[in-house]
Amino acid sequence: MIFGVILARGGSKGLPGKNILPIAGFPLIYWTIQAAKQSKLLDDFVVSTEDPVIADCARNFGARVMIRPCDLAQDDTTTLAVLQHIAAQVECNAVVVLQPTSPLRNHDTIDNCIKEFLQGNYDTLATGYYTKIIEYATHRNLRRQDIPGFFYDDGNVYILNKNVIKAGKWYGDTICRKVNEPELNVEIDDATTFTMTEALLRQRLMEGRQKSDILNKLAKVKIMVMDVDGVLTDGGMYYSANGDELKKFNTRDGMGISIVQKAGLKTAFISSENSDIVYQRAYKLSIDHVHAKSGNKMEVLGKFLEKEGLSFQDVVYVGDDINDLDVMQKVGVAVTVPDGNIAVKNIAHYITKAQGGNGAVREVCDLIMLTRNP
Secondary structure, three states, X not given: OEEEEEEOOOOOOOOOOHHHOEEOOEEHHHHHHHHHHHOOOOOEEEEEEOOHHXXXXXXXXXXXXXXXXXXXXXXXXXXXXXXXXXXXXXXOOEEEEEOOOOOOOOHHHHHHHHHHHHHOOOOEEEEEEEEEOXXXXXXXXXXXXXXXXXXXXXXXXXXXXXXXHHOOOOOOOOEEXXXXXXXXXXXXXXXXXXXXXXXXXXXXXXXXXXXXXXXXXXXXXXXXXXXXXXXXXXXXXXXXXXXXXXXXXXXXXXXXXXXXXXXXXXXXXXXXXXXXXXXXXXXXXXXXXXXOOOOOHHHHHHHHHHHHOOOHHHEEEEOOOHHHHHHHHHOOEEEXXXXXXXXXXXXXXXEOOOOOOOOHHHHHHHHHHHXXXX
């Protein structure tokens, strides 16, 4: 049994009442309770506190509470002492320690840690990051890569084998130092880190809502239409020694297109460049409709759609420049790339993380498939 423990003492000197302070619209402890509830690998969890206000708050969000004795809620009380108190009452193989002061940590982080802990047969795991620590003026011009590394635990997740806890240790003989992504390395312990973390949390929530919105839109599309230069390619102009024009395409984009085609989507290329290369690529990928040297993309797309019995709202269009603007303003889902024209980016429903020619189309295909295989 893998047992989770959310440690939430009432007293806090650095930031009084921090465990229930509102952050991004909810009490701080809410975010850790939600992560624990959504975890697929935690068998059970409790909130450990001596504070009746924290206890009531935790119960309101669906958590079970284990009241700890007041002598285990002092400023000098160690985490290990609290874990020993809990481990004596719970039958489990390992304890996952979750601190409310790390609200950016979600259920995926918890489950990835548990998975690695079990697969590696470790007795201890801690999340954190490696940093370079050396006293100023003592480095003797060492190169950055030659400075000794130091693993700093960031407080997001700790996992301890129950035997380690029973032995009165905070760590055992086999330790997994799991490196977290940088944004998770923030731990709330004062007003400054609280403000920083709230900004990151709100940004994550906004991105989550945006992703949910784009997925809802993509669930309705029936045809994927792509510009070529700057979308399927990096927009570069390549010429051989003989003056032949060359274009570099991405195989991952090709695989993504094949996947959405198998899921039933029609596909189309519309390019303003009259190039045999576009037709060759389209033929290789079994693209349904291809039109190069298109001066009026709206007209061309309208003919495609009429032939297929579809409307503009059935289209996800990936473009990057002003000649895509009219079409992108009319289709159901408009997508562009990070270095797309600013006017295009301003009206796009989604801007890919990947650059054109470097997996941008595959990113869109993967999002489409999320709506087909929830």
